[in-house]
Amino acid sequence: MPESKRSTQLFEEAQNYIPGGVNSPVRAFKAVGGNPLFIKRAHGAYMIDEDDNQYVDLINSWGPMILGHGNEQIQEAVAKAIKDSLSFGAPTAMEVKMAELICDMVPSIDKVRMVNSGTEATMSAIRLARGYTGKSKIIKFEGCYHGHGDSFLIAAGSGAITLGEPNSPGVTKGVAQDTITVPFNDLNKVHEAVAASRGNIAAIIVEPVAGNMGCVLPKDGFLEGLRSICDAEGIVLIFDEVMTGFRLSKAGAQGVFNVQADITTLGKIIGGGMPVGAYGGKREIMDFVSPVGPVYQAGTLSGNPVAMAAGYAMLSQINENETLYNDLALITSKLENGFQDILDELSLPYTINRIGSMISLFFTDQKVVDFDTAKSSNLSLFGKYFRNMLDNGVYLPPSQFETYFVSTAITKEIADDIIDASRKSLKALL
Numbered sequence: 040m041p042e043s044k045r046s047t048q049l050f051e052e053a054q055n056y057i058p059g060g061v062n063s064p065v066r067a068f069k070a071v072g073g074n075p076l077f078i079k080r081a082h083g084a085y086m087i088d089e090d091d092n093q094y095v096d097l098i099n100s101w102g103p104m105i106l107g108h109g110n111e112q113i114q115e116a117v118a119k120a121i122k123d124s125l126s127f128g129a130p131t132a133m134e135v136k137m138a139e140l141i142c143d144m145v146p147s148i149d150k151v152r153m154v155n156s157g158t159e160a161t162m163s164a165i166r167l168a169r170g171y172t173g174k175s176k177i178i179k180f181e182g183c184y185h186g187h188g189d190s191f192l193i194a195a196g197s198g199a200i201t202l203g204e205p206n207s208p209g210v211t212k213g214v215a216q217d218t219i220t221v222p223f224n225d226l227n228k229v230h231e232a233v234a235a236s237r238g239n240i241a242a243i244i245v246e247p248v249a250g251n252m253g254c255v256l257p258k259d260g261f262l263e264g265l266r267s268i269c270d271a272e273g274i275v276l277i278f279d280e281v282m283t284g285f286r287l288s289k290a291g292a293q294g295v296f297n298v299q300a301d302i303t304t305l306g307k308i309i310g311g312g313m314p315v316g317a318y319g320g321k322r323e324i325m326d327f328v329s330p331v332g333p334v335y336q337a338g339t340l341s342g343n344p345v346a347m348a349a350g351y352a353m354l355s356q357i358n359e360n361e362t363l364y365n366d367l368a369l370i371t372s373k374l375e376n377g378f379q380d381i382l383d384e385l386s387l388p389y390t391i392n393r394i395g396s397m398i399s400l401f402f403t404d405q406k407v408v409d410f411d412t413a414k415s416s417n418l419s420l421f422g423k424y425f426r427n428m429l430d431n432g433v434y435l436p437p438s439q440f441e442t443y444f445v446s447t448a449i450t451k452e453i454a455d456d457i458i459d460a461s462r463k464s465l466k467a468l469l
């Protein structure tokens with residue numbers, strides 16, 4: 040680990056006042072060992088910690104900073120919005136512009152409601168699906184993360200295709216019995232689960248490309264299969280595009296795989312770094328939301344003018360950039376090829392999954408297609424690799440089960456630096 044006196048001090052102090060010293064668990068470096076680094080500043084492709092170490096950032100705030108840190112247009116929009124006050128709790132013109140732009144960019148979204156996080160978006164989306172269908176149960180996939188709403192903190196129970204079990208204290212058995220968890224990429228299991236609870240399923244929620252067990256792509260036909268099951272059974276299909284939305288294309292994963300969701304949840308990039316989430320979809324479903332419909336959902340700071348200014352500045356830049364996704368994919372595939380060459384040379388077991396600017400390196404020689412195969416990775420090797428990469432100036436997500444997010448600030452030269460750092464870090468594992 041790099042010299043980190045000040046981060047270590049801050050972490051000690053933080054633990055007195057903040058549970059575990061962090062405001063979100065993965066930041067604590069528990070999965071990789073060592074103390075978390077406290078960040079004071081970031082610009083472009085780089086983050087700088089409290090001890091003045093500089094790192095190439097491959098987390099990018101877990102996705103939002105797709106244009107790199109310190110994007111001028113976003114910063115100017117925020118500075119301008121702040122002058123008019125930080126919050127009104129009343130409708131604004133910017134909310135309308137934002138909603139219109141989202142509806143234009145994502146064809147399956149006719150109407151959209153802004154919230155403050157991805158968690159709020161998914162919680163609201165399943166309430167809406169339940170209100171709309173009058174049914175209770177949802178199907179989710181092992182290894183997919185949809186925020187920390189009670190209904191999602193559920194593991195497959197002993198009667199896996201019918202009943203879930205809480206996987207966090209504080210989540211009740213009552214809530215768990217309405218969530219059915221099946222393996223990602225396994226349509227047969229979805230069919231079985233649907234048959235076992237026929238007529239009681241409100242929604243299937245899925246990350247169309249999973250990013251929360253590392254990056255795991257849908258198998259050919261998986262998303263189409265979900266679409267046809269939902270159509271045949273009157274189930275609402277929810278794509279959780281909090282991670283993939285505006286990352287894989289202007290229309291998210293839907294734009295890449297050409298499968299349309301009934302409801303889409305968004306977050307991360309949509310706020311340009313500010314706390315924003317959203318859920319949107321078909322008009323007839325969205326018109327079930329209060330005040331036009333009976334399903335209640337609200338938010339004091341929802342559609343916050345400063346957050347909307349940041350989000351709009353982000354999305355309009357994305358919308359106007361015709362080469363963005365191609366450029367990001369090129370840089371990320373350069374990284375992929377670079378990693379591959381080194382790993383082959385060193386004969387280390389690995390699998391790399393990549394789509395566009397999402398990439399994960401798993402320390403396993405199995406194909407990674409679901410959570411079980413992701414878990415075949417050598418986690419202690421990953422921990423060492425992560426720490427070595429920090430020593431070599433690259434900040435990876437501090438868990439094997441996360442995805443690296445590439446930003447446009449990563450130039451070819453910086454990509455070469457990352458590959459060099461990777462060579463040194465992997466060699467040091469032998």
Ligand code: PMP
Pocket residue numbers: 101156157158159161184185186187246250251279280281282306307316
């Ligand atoms: N859904 C997905 C797919 C996510 O990746 C995340 C966050 N990583 C969430 C929902 C929750 O979003 P938030 O952390 O903003 O509550």
